[in-house]
Amino acid sequence: MSRPGPERTATGLAGLDCDPGETLLSVRDLRTYYESGDLIGGQPVKAVDGVSFDVKKGETLGIVGESGCGKTTLGRTLVRLEAATGGEVRVGDDDVTQLSGEDLQAWRRNAQVVFQDPESSLNDRMTVGEIVREPLDVHDWGTPAERRARVRSLLEKVGLQEEHYYRYPHQFSGGQRQRVGIARALALEPEFVVLDEPVSALDVSVQAQILNLLMDLQEELGLTYLFIAHDLSVVEHICDRVAVMYLGNVMELGPTEELFEDPANPYTRALLSAVPEPDPTAEIDRMTLRGTPPSPRDPPQGCPFSTRCPVKIRPEGFEDVDDETWEAIEVFRETLRARSRAERSLSEQAREFLGFETRFATVDEVVEELFADRELPGSIREPVDRATDLARDGDEAPALDHLREELGSVCDHEPPAAHGVDATARESRCHRHDDEYEEPAAVGPSVGDAE
Amino acid sequence: MVADSSRSDAGTAAEPADDRLLEVENLQTVFHTERETIRAVDGISFGIAEGETLGLVGESGSGKSVTARSIMGLVDSPGELLPDSSIRFDGRELTGLSETQYESVRGGGVAMVFQDPLSTLNPVYTVGNQIEEALSLHRGLSGLEATEKAIELLEDVGIPDAARRVSEYPHEFSGGMRQRAVIAMALACDPDLLICDEPTTALDVTIQAQILELLADLQEEHGLSILFITHDMGVIAEVCDRVAVMYAGEVVEQAPVVELFENPRHPYTRGLLRSIPSTQRGADRLETIEGEVPTPNAPATDCRFAPRCPEAFDACREVHPEPVPVATETADADADHTAACLLYPEDETREQAVDRHAIEDAPPGAGAVDSGGESR
Numbered sequence: 001m002s003r004p005g006p007e008r009t010a011t012g013l014a015g016l017d018c019d020p021g022e023t024l025l026s027v028r029d030l031r032t033y034y035e036s037g038d039l040i041g042g043q044p045v046k047a048v049d050g051v052s053f054d055v056k057k058g059e060t061l062g063i064v065g066e067s068g069c070g071k072t073t074l075g076r077t078l079v080r081l082e083a084a085t086g087g088e089v090r091v092g093d094d095d096v097t098q099l100s101g102e103d104l105q106a107w108r109r110n111a112q113v114v115f116q117d118p119e120s121s122l123n124d125r126m127t128v129g130e131i132v133r134e135p136l137d138v139h140d141w142g143t144p145a146e147r148r149a150r151v152r153s154l155l156e157k158v159g160l161q162e163e164h165y166y167r168y169p170h171q172f173s174g175g176q177r178q179r180v181g182i183a184r185a186l187a188l189e190p191e192f193v194v195l196d197e198p199v200s201a202l203d204v205s206v207q208a209q210i211l212n213l214l215m216d217l218q219e220e221l222g223l224t225y226l227f228i229a230h231d232l233s234v235v236e237h238i239c240d241r242v243a244v245m246y247l248g249n250v251m252e253l254g255p256t257e258e259l260f261e262d263p264a265n266p267y268t269r270a271l272l273s274a275v276p277e278p279d280p281t282a283e284i285d286r287m288t289l290r291g292t293p294p295s296p297r298d299p300p301q302g303c304p305f306s307t308r309c310p311v312k313i314r315p316e317g318f319e320d321v322d323d324e325t326w327e328a329i330e331v332f333r334e335t336l337r338a339r340s341r342a343e344r345s346l347s348e349q350a351r352e353f354l355g356f357e358t359r360f361a362t363v364d365e366v367v368e369e370l371f372a373d374r375e376l377p378g379s380i381r382e383p384v385d386r387a388t389d390l391a392r393d394g395d396e397a398p399a400l401d402h403l404r405e406e407l408g409s410v411c412d413h414e415p416p417a418a419h420g421v422d423a424t425a426r427e428s429r430c431h432r433h434d435d436e437y438e439e440p441a442a443v444g445p446s447v448g449d450a451e
Numbered sequence: 452m453v454a455d456s457s458r459s460d461a462g463t464a465a466e467p468a469d470d471r472l473l474e475v476e477n478l479q480t481v482f483h484t485e486r487e488t489i490r491a492v493d494g495i496s497f498g499i500a501e502g503e504t505l506g507l508v509g510e511s512g513s514g515k516s517v518t519a520r521s522i523m524g525l526v527d528s529p530g531e532l533l534p535d536s537s538i539r540f541d542g543r544e545l546t547g548l549s550e551t552q553y554e555s556v557r558g559g560g561v562a563m564v565f566q567d568p569l570s571t572l573n574p575v576y577t578v579g580n581q582i583e584e585a586l587s588l589h590r591g592l593s594g595l596e597a598t599e600k601a602i603e604l605l606e607d608v609g610i611p612d613a614a615r616r617v618s619e620y621p622h623e624f625s626g627g628m629r630q631r632a633v634i635a636m637a638l639a640c641d642p643d644l645l646i647c648d649e650p651t652t653a654l655d656v657t658i659q660a661q662i663l664e665l666l667a668d669l670q671e672e673h674g675l676s677i678l679f680i681t682h683d684m685g686v687i688a689e690v691c692d693r694v695a696v697m698y699a700g701e702v703v704e705q706a707p708v709v710e711l712f713e714n715p716r717h718p719y720t721r722g723l724l725r726s727i728p729s730t731q732r733g734a735d736r737l738e739t740i741e742g743e744v745p746t747p748n749a750p751a752t753d754c755r756f757a758p759r760c761p762e763a764f765d766a767c768r769e770v771h772p773e774p775v776p777v778a779t780e781t782a783d784a785d786a787d788h789t790a791a792c793l794l795y796p797e798d799e800t801r802e803q804a805v806d807r808h809a810i811e812d813a814p815p816g817a818g819a820v821d822s823g824g825e826s827r
């Protein structure tokens with residue numbers, strides 16, 4: 001068998017040689033869970049919790065979401081830096097999550113990563129030339145002379161000079177280091193590159209240079225990108241399609257333009273409306289979200305966004321309760337959730353055990369503060385009182401269960417399925433796309449470039 | 452517009468200095484290293500009126516954070532403020548104060564919120580303890596009274612279940628909650644001026660939105676003046692009344708926020724605004740500013756932006772531009788808009804303009820030393 005060299009054309013993995021526009025990767029119900037190091041509890045962290053999407057050859061698919069949404073783990077799982085715990089990643093007839101031996105080698109050659117932080121991802125004791133050459137050495141690519149020539153041409157491709165070959169990363173600026181990272185990722189002529197926040201550590205003016213470079217390289221080399229970022233304006237600029245992640249799930253997926261113009265999912269809408277526009281005359285009509293995302297160790301049972309969703313569906317019979325009262329109930333539930341997550345120190349457990357007052361014994365104060373001035377109908381008063389009783393003993397879980405049973409809606413009980421939301425194969429996971437409910441756009445403020 | 456008398460006021464004379472809560476003049480903060488002296492902040496002037504938010508925007512290395520630390524009296528050796536620098540807060544000169552005197556400034560009038568809340572919070576004390584300490588130091592509260600006030604402050608900054616959380620440790624707080632706690636600590640000393648150094652940069656965008664909303668509410672409630680430092684033009688557009696753009700230790704442009712975005716005059720500001728993807732919807736390629744920000748390690752004898760400036764001409768490498776008013780037809784108050792660029796004032800010929808910069812830049816009494824520079 002001849003080793004890969006300059007004349008190599010085939011990738012070594014049949015599915016990778018498909019034509020532009022065809023499906024390169026087919027991700028189905030992918031899960032990546034981490035075992036938690038905890039002795040108590042021991043729930044796994046569900047970093048990626050069942051996502052499905054295709055990546056087409058030659059496109060840039062954006063993965064956006066806030067920290068902890070699982071976007072980085074997803075990227076790392078696709079390139080086999082993390083092991084999937086479920087689902088599959090199809091490339092032709094192969095499942096990337098199951099590859100081994102030579103096939104895995106072929107996948108590793110063809111699936112590369114550019115990391116966010118060029119500072120820590122480059123070995124400071126190697127010269128730039130060595131850093132870019134390393135993957136060629138590891139995969140025994142070509143002859144030594146061919147490798148050196150390849151490195152030189154790579155440096156030139158990413159806008160560095162010949163004389164940079166013998167310099168060290170710390171002699172470079174952030175933008176230049178990121179160019180080195182890109183050259184290294186491209187050394188083995190990959191088909192698929194995961195760009196994990198490649199410009200978020202860079203200044204705006206340098207960021208624009210790197211984005212242009214990435215687009216040029218894609219065009220020249222026919223690369224397929226998975227572009228992971230939290231900066232929505234960057235994603236809007238560079239991606240063909242976008243997947244919006246929240247708590248390990250893809251909430252919305254579709255062509256960039258449509259998604260930004262008229263976001264369908266309540267989470268996408270909240271996210272877009274939170275971005276400050278570089279226009280001081282823009283009117284701010286924002287859906288400010290309450291609280292922080294729940295722990296991926298203990299995601300909500302129904303919709304992942306249900307603990308913060310500003311347009312969450314009310315359960316039947318409660319549609320007429322005034323907004324503030326209903327908000328108070330959601331805050332009550334959020335407070336109990338936060339308490340159930342809080343660690344109790346040993347001394348606190350001891351105090352509780354001995355019957356001393358602890359900081360956890362104030363659930364009545366919380367209820368007092370939230371509901372004292374409100375007229376509560378019996379259908380709300382009763383479950384709140386019962387939950388208060390349950391929580392008073394310091395165990396919030398049964399209280400939360402009770403509230404969910406009595407005051408929860410479809411959003412609390414069932415994970416929403418993906419609905420097609422327009423003609424462009426866009427899908428969004430939200431119960432509001434069911435015919436019996438009003439669409440998210442009809443109940444929240446207007447969001448998107450469209451208006 | 453006010454008179455043209457004094458050299459340092461030539462560009463910035465928008466208001467009589469005493470009217471403003473904070474007045475920074477010719478601030479120069481340098482850091483001495485073995486090899487060189489870095490002029491991190493190199494002769495900048497600006498002021499902040501009561502209740503006003505001034506944005507300080509720039510890329511890394513522009514000197515915006517050092518400016519904040521200089522005002523807070525947090526520049527330690529090997530850094531120092533050069534003798535001509537002046538920082539007046541509420542009429543009082545802050546440069547040259549002893550550490551103890553500065554303590555009272557930090558505790559009384561000026562408070563700061565940093566990018567990383569963990570740099571302010573001590574991990575071994577509860578959040579409540581730390582706010583209570585600030586309260587005892589600055590307001591003389593103690594015991595139950597202090598605890599109650601701490602809870603109240605945490606509620607003010609939107610921390611739910613504050614009565615419980617007051618006894619938690621910083622690590623039990625999420626990033627956004629920590630930043631709220633730091634803001635609560637800042638409020639504990641009842642400041643008039645809040646310096647926010649990239650307070651939302653490390654936060655997710657939905658959390659950033661919460662914090663910006665909180666700051667706006669607090670500003671209104673307490674009549675705070677805010678110096679808001681960020682690299683994010685979107686945040687600038689949202690929170691600021693006026694903006695100063697920094698580049699390599701200098702303020703290169705200063706204007707009311709709408710004027711700055713609609714009518715940027717300095718080539719750097721223009722480039723900066725154009726390299727933001729969301730200002731270029733639909734464009735295939737982003738406009739860029741080629742090259743990188745230089746490290747200012749010598750007194751400027753040229754325009755520091757010249758190597759990257761698409762409009763640079765010969766004199767740009769010989770004459771150091773000073774802030775000058777940049778007249779525009781649309782702006783009602785042209786005195787409020789200054790740019791440090793040899794292209795201005797626009798109504799003068801190129802030579803006149805260059806001469807004016809050369810004279811203003813020359814040390815007092817030295818005459819127009821450099822006036823030959825532009826004729827080459």
Ligand code: SF4
Nearest residue numbers: 303306309411430431
């Ligand atoms: S399913 Fe319910 S909670 Fe989830 S996004 Fe839709 S409306 Fe909101």
Ligand code: SF4
Nearest residue numbers: 754757760767792793
């Ligand atoms: S002074 Fe010259 S180099 Fe500097 S910004 Fe103006 S035109 Fe450009």
